[in-house]
Amino acid sequence: AQSVTQLDSQVPVFEEAPVELRCNYSSSVSVYLFWYVQYPNQGLQLLLKYLSGSTLVKGINGFEAEFNKSQTSFHLRKPSVHISDTAEYFCAVSESGAGSYQLTFGKGTKLSVIP
Amino acid sequence: GAVVSQHPSRVICKSGTSVKIECRSLDFQATTMFWYRQFPKKSLMLMATSNEGSKATYEQGVEKDKFLINHASLTLSTLTVTSAHPEDSSFYICSAEGPGNIQYFGAGTRLSVL
Numbered sequence: 001a002q003s004v005t006q007l008d009s010q011v012p013v014f015e016e017a018p019v020e021l022r023c024n025y026s027s028s029v030s031v032y033l034f035w036y037v038q039y040p041n042q043g044l045q046l047l048l049k050y051l052s053g054s055t056l057v058k059g060i061n062g063f064e065a066e067f068n069k070s071q072t073s074f075h076l077r078k079p080s081v082h083i084s085d086t087a088e089y090f091c092a093v094s095e096s097g098a099g100s101y102q103l104t105f106g107k108g109t110k111l112s113v114i115p
Numbered sequence: 116g117a118v119v120s121q122h123p124s125r126v127i128c129k130s131g132t133s134v135k136i137e138c139r140s141l142d143f144q145a146t147t148m149f150w151y152r153q154f155p156k157k158s159l160m161l162m163a164t165s166n167e168g169s170k171a172t173y174e175q176g177v178e179k180d181k182f183l184i185n186h187a188s189l190t191l192s193t194l195t196v197t198s199a200h201p202e203d204s205s206f207y208i209c210s211a212e213g214p215g216n217i218q219y220f221g222a223g224t225r226l227s228v229l
Binding site for chain 1: 121149206225
């Protein structure tokens with residue numbers, strides 16, 4: 001079984017400042033990693049994913065994340081945030097391999113961008 | 116591409132009534148769909164995995180007779196909350212496994228049981 005820890009429940013940051021949202025995972029097998037964003041009263045939108053290959057993954061809206069196997073981390077970063085980035089961000093993990101990929105989610109990090 | 120439609124977006128019902136929520140994959144076929152429940156300020160809790168043409172697989176602690184799931188076609192899964200009570204009030208979100216085995220999510224359904 002795998003688990004996901006998002007260390008920060010809330011992250012306030014000023015507009016145009018950089019931000020890092022932290023995510024650590026634990027699993028006994030190889031994993032796929034995802035970041036999703038949820039705007040108020042909406043479903044989840046995939047920001048980016050790591051399945052294999054380059055450990056630096058670029059996603060939508062200027063976000064990127066780096067898979068660090070030794071530290072079992074998949075932190076999300078953006079060099080300059082915008083007001084519209086205010087949302088809840090969820091890190092998720094699934095076991096790699098054949099079959100359906102059941103996701104295990106972290107508890108989420110609420111990003112608040114301050115004008 | 117890979118759009119998932121969830122309907123209704125919001126429903127208010129009386130205690131004791133049943134509510135059906137639909138999840139459709141609009142531009143891809145989904146053998147597998149997932150149903151989640153999200154409590155305020157909490158993460159998503161997987162309720163069940165829905166496989167087309169077979170019975171859903173429920174997570175531990177989820178009552179299968181309470182939350183009926185039907186996945187009758189490759190583009191539609193439904194969740195019926197039977198005899199709903201106020202404690203069933205929550206935000207329910209579905210996802211469908213699309214291209215590349217990525218989960219694509221619906222916009223969610225806010226259920227309020229009076």
